[in-house]
Amino acid sequence: MCGLDAAVDMIGGKWKVLLLWAMHDQPRRFGELRRLLPGISEKVLTQHLREMAADQIVRREAFDETVPRVEYSLSEFGLSLHEALRPLGAWGTQHMDRIAEVRA
């Protein structure tokens, strides 16, 4: 049980799962992440990215260019968590109609 307990602690809630998904195939900038997750506030996104970086799930890279640029991407650790969530995503897709029905 404590494995599941620790894992659920790491993913926290809905937004972090969706952030894992948003970054799983390429680095993203802050603005992109906000567009990919409609409804997330700037404050919540900032806080979640900070927590995920502290948890070593997300890497934050600042590029010192004429226009400073910051990118967020998944670390190896973050990618392994995303992989562990794939079956849950597949379950959701497979039962999408039933979930919509019970939640209607």
Added chain:
Amino acid sequence: MCGLDAAVDMIGGKWKVLLLWAMHDQPRRFGELRRLLPGISEKVLTQHLREMAADQIVRREAFDETVPRVEYSLSEFGLSLHEALRPLGAWGTQHMDRIAEVRA
């Protein structure tokens, strides 16, 4: 993305994941569930069980005996969700030390 979104909606948070675990191998009574999830209040447990039953994840059976008895167990649908969470549990167990370290 929406599969994962829908699935995360169904598991809601930490308690429901632990309730899935607690009922995955045998029916449980209310009191047993409270003992297995130290820290959950009677009110939250009642509400979660009601939601999980409405979501068709949990079956509630009342036995009309001299002393009325109520048991909660996972439906087939609930068991399939528990199975989909196994890899996440394995990930948590595998990375237990690192999770404890980053969260210390």
